Amino acid sequence: MSEILVLVDHADGAVKKPTYELLTIAKRLGEPSAVFIGAADKADGVVEAVKKFGAEKVYVVDDTEIKGYLVAPKAEVLQQIATQANPDAILITSSGEGKEIAGRLAIKLESGLITDAVDVQPGPVTTQSVFAGNFTVQAKVTKGTPIITVKPNAAAPEESAGAGAVDKVTPTISDSAKKAQIVASQPREATGRPELTEAAIVVSGGRGTGGNFEPVENFADSLGAAVGASRAAVDSGWKPHAFQIGQTGKTVSPQLYVAAGISGAIQHRAGMQTSKTIVAINKDEEAPIFELVDFGVVGDLHTVLPAATDEVTKRKG
Amino acid sequence: MNIVVCVKYVPDATAEQKFESDNTVDRVGVPGLLSELDEYAVEQSLQLKEKNDDPESVQVTALTVGPEQAGDAIRKALQMGADKGVHVIDDAVAGSDAPATSKVLAAAIQKLGDVDVVVCGMASTDGAMSVVPAMLAERLDLPQVTLGSVVESQGDQFRIKRDGDTATEIIGATAPLVLSVTDQSGEARYPSFKGIMAAKKKPLESWSLGDLGVDAGEVGLAAAWTAVEATEARPPRTAGQIVTDEDGSGATALVEFLASKKFI
Ligand SMILES: Cc1cc2nc3c(=O)[nH]c(=O)nc-3n(C[C@H](O)[C@H](O)[C@H](O)COP(=O)(O)OP(=O)(O)OC[C@H]3O[C@@H](n4cnc5c(N)ncnc54)[C@H](O)[C@@H]3O)c2cc1C
Ligand SMILES: Nc1ncnc2c1ncn2[C@@H]1O[C@H](COP(=O)(O)O)[C@@H](O)[C@H]1O
Numbered sequence A: 001m002s003e004i005l006v007l008v009d010h011a012d013g014a015v016k017k018p019t020y021e022l023l024t025i026a027k028r029l030g031e032p033s034a035v036f037i038g039a040a041d042k043a044d045g046v047v048e049a050v051k052k053f054g055a056e057k058v059y060v061v062d063d064t065e066i067k068g069y070l071v072a073p074k075a076e077v078l079q080q081i082a083t084q085a086n087p088d089a090i091l092i093t094s095s096g097e098g099k100e101i102a103g104r105l106a107i108k109l110e111s112g113l114i115t116d117a118v119d120v121q122p123g124p125v126t127t128q129s130v131f132a133g134n135f136t137v138q139a140k141v142t143k144g145t146p147i148i149t150v151k152p153n154a155a156a157p158e159e160s161a162g163a164g165a166v167d168k169v170t171p172t173i174s175d176s177a178k179k180a181q182i183v184a185s186q187p188r189e190a191t192g193r194p195e196l197t198e199a200a201i202v203v204s205g206g207r208g209t210g211g212n213f214e215p216v217e218n219f220a221d222s223l224g225a226a227v228g229a230s231r232a233a234v235d236s237g238w239k240p241h242a243f244q245i246g247q248t249g250k251t252v253s254p255q256l257y258v259a260a261g262i263s264g265a266i267q268h269r270a271g272m273q274t275s276k277t278i279v280a281i282n283k284d285e286e287a288p289i290f291e292l293v294d295f296g297v298v299g300d301l302h303t304v305l306p307a308a309t310d311e312v313t314k315r316k317g
Numbered sequence B: 001m002n003i004v005v006c007v008k009y010v011p012d013a014t015a016e017q018k019f020e021s022d023n024t025v026d027r028v029g030v031p032g033l034l035s036e037l038d039e040y041a042v043e044q045s046l047q048l049k050e051k052n053d054d055p056e057s058v059q060v061t062a063l064t065v066g067p068e069q070a071g072d073a074i075r076k077a078l079q080m081g082a083d084k085g086v087h088v089i090d091d092a093v094a095g096s097d098a099p100a101t102s103k104v105l106a107a108a109i110q111k112l113g114d115v116d117v118v119v120c121g122m123a124s125t126d127g128a129m130s131v132v133p134a135m136l137a138e139r140l141d142l143p144q145v146t147l148g149s150v151v152e153s154q155g156d157q158f159r160i161k162r163d164g165d166t167a168t169e170i171i172g173a174t175a176p177l178v179l180s181v182t183d184q185s186g187e188a189r190y191p192s193f194k195g196i197m198a199a200k201k202k203p204l205e206s207w208s209l210g211d212l213g214v215d216a217g218e219v220g221l222a223a224a225w226t227a228v229e230a231t232e233a234r235p236p237r238t239a240g241q242i243v244t245d246e247d248g249s250g251a252t253a254l255v256e257f258l259a260s261k262k263f264i
Helices: A017-029 A040-051 A072-085 A096-109 A214-223 A231-235 A301-316 B036-051 B068-080 B098-112 B132-140 B193-199 B249-260
Strands: A003-007 A031-038 A057-062 A089-093 A113-121 A125-130 A135-141 A147-150 A165-168 A181-187 A201-205 A226-229 A256-260 A277-282 A295-298 B002-006 B009-011 B032-034 B059-065 B084-088 B117-121 B144-148 B150-154 B157-163 B167-174 B177-181 B204-207 B226-233 B241-244
Touching: A003 A017, A003 A072, A017 A031, A017 A040, A017 A089, A017 A113, A017 A147, A031 A040, A031 A072, A040 A057, A057 A072, A072 A096, A072 B132, A089 A096, A096 A113, A096 A147, A096 B098, A096 B132, A096 B144, A113 A135, A201 A214, A214 A226, A214 A256, A214 A301, A226 A231, A277 A301, A277 B249, A295 B249, A301 B249, B002 B036, B002 B098, B009 B068, B032 B036, B032 B068, B036 B059, B036 B068, B036 B117, B036 B150, B036 B177, B059 B068, B059 B098, B068 B084, B068 B193, B068 B204, B084 B098, B098 B132, B117 B132, B132 B144, B132 B177, B144 B157, B144 B167, B157 B177, B241 B249
Parallel strands: A003 A031, A003 A089, A031 A057, A057 A165, A089 A147, A113 A147, A201 A226, A201 A256, A256 A277, A277 A295, A295 B241, B002 B059, B002 B117, B059 B084, B084 B204, B117 B177, B144 B177
Antiparallel strands: A113 A125, A125 A135, A135 B226, A181 B167, B009 B032, B150 B157, B157 B167
């Protein structure tokens, strides 16, 4: 069976959940091989983590030389591994960075690229959701090594023991790959809530909050949910851009999406329309968001949400 | 300084979007416009020009690859203030995927020659792959400073602020480079009446693949590196239950619903 390369998405050695989803998908397609680009002293922990999800092999690349140079060196690393391993497919998480690595890699390997897959089946055949979630599309790569970026939540991670054989790789990085540099970095403040794109429940607030997100946040906390925002709320400075859901923010596909004080513009829908269950609270019964909902409350979020929060807390006892 | 801003003509997102029988996006039967996300790229290009010590020495060229109607995207950019337009138009381009589009754009940029900054939007509002800027950087062997929410430059030194998933970063590079900007980078200006009149006299060139030395067989639907096998309209959502809140009834019904779905 042929190798399927999975680029490990991690924060300083802490493997992120989408990586396990990719390994699970890789197992469907062939033999999963993880590629870890990071600090050498974090490699052992990463190997332990990914072999639990089926990684037969782990390519370990010490990033001392390339840290801080953005995506170009990572694309070179993957190119060199792919040229050696000749994999059947390369899977990368569909983040801003992941897509750019994939884009550069596609040109290097002269291989077709599919982005934002919400499912991948043997073939590999991908499913994507397009036009603000109004269509689904099945596609295939027809040239070279299929490179696929996969959205979070595209598969439920399944544990399965892999050999986790370590292959230390020392790539050659060109000077031109080191021309764009991260000069400063300010880690985002931890919110203590689940990661937006990975959360099972997301509660979002829009202009209707009037800038007071407390009811939204309290309701989210009662459900153990992540907090999101519409662009109107972000543009008003009520929440940082990292909270924005929609075409130019994050796409989420949780089990439950709650929109409070959000009208449901097409660009907002683009980021949440594929949620399994959709709930809205809006005081305008004509708001377009109500066309999408499984359950809607016509009312003021400032009274409905606090009452609902109390009720949820009471039930949870 | 020479700036090239890549602008795409896209179907209007608020109109009904559909596919052709060959599974390509219908770009002709649907009203289109300059991608709103590329307006931000035009705006930043114009600001780079205006903030330069010698604005007259800076030339902003708007570049598009697309069918005849795509000329509208160029015209809008010229009305906003770009100095010159280049429209790559060739029947063979229809159905091109991102690698092919980036190939044609790269060839056009090379033909323009002596380009210091290539500015792109963060994504096309139709395809939304967000990969063309990275592919252009790869093809032109240039550094990429992409997805910037703030752009600063001094001479040939560029810095952007990027709001990433885990951190806010400042990214720096020396021109020539590829820059892409997000919709956080600042409102795009509206064309003024003067701008609209002036645009009519600005140079607009049309280039074919032959002019670029790109072989027609390397682009278009048949040469795409991916193939769409099927498209399906999402089944309409079944109408949900809507209640009107009266004296707290809304909250109770909401929590009942969530409990029935096992979210509590
Ligand atoms: C290129 C482009 C990209 C965009 N990208 C995005 C994106 O990524 N994400 C995004 O969200 N938008 C995006 N937008 C903007 C989008 O078009 C809308 O403007 C935006 O989503 C509106 O946000 P909103 O629903 O919070 O505000 P509004 O549309 O103003 O809606 C507010 C809603 O709150 C309700 N309300 C008011 N008070 C209360 C109350 N007390 N209780 C309950 N309800 C109340 C109102 O009835 C109304 O329905 C984009 C636009 C463009 C052009
Ligand atoms: N056909 C095109 N003509 C000109 N610019 C384009 C074209 N396609 C993509 N671009 C540029 O690349 C950016 C990202 O596009 P995409 O990768 O398709 O999401 C856009 O915002 C444009 O700046």
